[in-house]
Amino acid sequence: VRNKEIFRSGFISIVGRPNVGKSTLLNCILGEKVSIISEKPQTTRNKVLGIKNIPNTQIIFLDTPGIHRAESRLNKYMVKVALSTYHEVDVIIFLVGTDGPIQEDNRFIIKTLKKANTPIILVINKIDLVKKESLLPLIDSYRSLFDFHKIIPCSSLFDDGVEIILEEIVKILPEGPKYFPENMITDQPERFIVAEIIREKIMKITSQEIPYSVAVLVDSFKEKREENIIVIHATIHVERDSQKGIIIGRKGSLLKEIGKKAREELEGILGARIYLGLFVKVRKNWGRDNAALKSFGYQI
Numbered sequence: 001v002r003n004k005e006i007f008r009s010g011f012i013s014i015v016g017r018p019n020v021g022k023s024t025l026l027n028c029i030l031g032e033k034v035s036i037i038s039e040k041p042q043t044t045r046n047k048v049l050g051i052k053n054i055p056n057t058q059i060i061f062l063d064t065p066g067i068h069r070a071e072s073r074l075n076k077y078m079v080k081v082a083l084s085t086y087h088e089v090d091v092i093i094f095l096v097g098t099d100g101p102i103q104e105d106n107r108f109i110i111k112t113l114k115k116a117n118t119p120i121i122l123v124i125n126k127i128d129l130v131k132k133e134s135l136l137p138l139i140d141s142y143r144s145l146f147d148f149h150k151i152i153p154c155s156s157l158f159d160d161g162v163e164i165i166l167e168e169i170v171k172i173l174p175e176g177p178k179y180f181p182e183n184m185i186t187d188q189p190e191r192f193i194v195a196e197i198i199r200e201k202i203m204k205i206t207s208q209e210i211p212y213s214v215a216v217l218v219d220s221f222k223e224k225r226e227e228n229i230i231v232i233h234a235t236i237h238v239e240r241d242s243q244k245g246i247i248i249g250r251k252g253s254l255l256k257e258i259g260k261k262a263r264e265e266l267e268g269i270l271g272a273r274i275y276l277g278l279f280v281k282v283r284k285n286w287g288r289d290n291a292a293l294k295s296f297g298y299q300i
């Protein structure tokens with residue numbers, strides 16, 4: 001019988017291929033948006049921390065960039081970030097879609113998991129997209145590849161099965177301290193959240209290489225408390241002149257749309273009226289420039 005008085009806590013990393021729904025799962029668990037989501041792969045670029053408090057328990061989740069065959073510097077950095085979480089967590093959630101284990105990326109990930117000395121829970125996400133009958137063979141095929149601590153099917157989009165993931169995690173968590181105060185949901189500074197929400201809108205609105213050529217930095221963030229207004233200036237950095245034109249759009253229409261969507265969401269998150277000034281700047285080939293990557297928060 002577990003002693004109810006014992007406080008349990010621990011760190012859980014969510015890893016997997018790009019686009020399988022890692023950030024969606026984190027947001028679903030927290031009931032709040034701390035990590036941006038898009039239908040395009042490689043949305044998350046940094047480790048994003050989310051804190052879940054339940055009675056006598058604190059679970060700290062790390063959302064990570066998708067692990068894939070990385071060619072560019074930024075992508076290699078992203079994969080490194082994801083793999084580096086293995087050593088700082090008590091449990092790893094390996095998230096996959098319903099499209100089968102055969103992908104090369106998954107094989108690579110399983111190879112890395114074999115070296116991690118941590119319980120690994122396989123979560124099969126997006127089960128809303130397939131028939132129930134197809135799940136058992138899928139589970140079997142994964143089971144033959146690795147000795148997972150548990151295999152749990154779920155749909156993060158529809159909050160189906162997510163509760164079971166939490167129950168399983170709580171069973172493995174060690175006794176530990178309350179690392180963060182209870183009212184805290186993430187350790188990300190507001191400026192980072194603002195930059196990410198702007199980047200999310202760009203990822204959703206633009207296509208082809210544009211989403212991957214964009215980095216967003218908040219230049220200033222000033223609260224006018226008496227009026228409940230936050231004045232924010234941010235710069236969207238692109239890699240080429242042509243991309244600057246595309247982001248701005250005809251008579252500034254696209255930039256206006258990005259700004260409007262970001263502002264509306266940020267007003268909800270920050271609970272204030274927001275003035276959002278957006279600028280677009282070309283930083284030639286920043287993705288290949290270590291100093292630029294560093295200044296955008298991608299510490300190579």
Ligand SMILES: Nc1nc2c(ncn2[C@@H]2O[C@H](COP(=O)(O)OP(=O)(O)OP(=O)(O)O)[C@@H](O)[C@H]2O)c(=O)[nH]1
Nearest residue numbers: 018019020021022023024039042043044066156157
């Ligand atoms: N149908 C369905 N779609 C889902 C589910 N979970 C996530 N998605 C969708 O999958 C897409 C990718 O979701 P993300 O949460 O951004 O995926 P990710 O794994 O964080 O992706 P990266 O950050 O690029 O590695 C989005 O369009 C989500 O709406 C699910 O359970 N069912």
Ligand SMILES: [Mg+2]
Nearest residue numbers: 022023043044
């Ligand atoms: Mg993500």
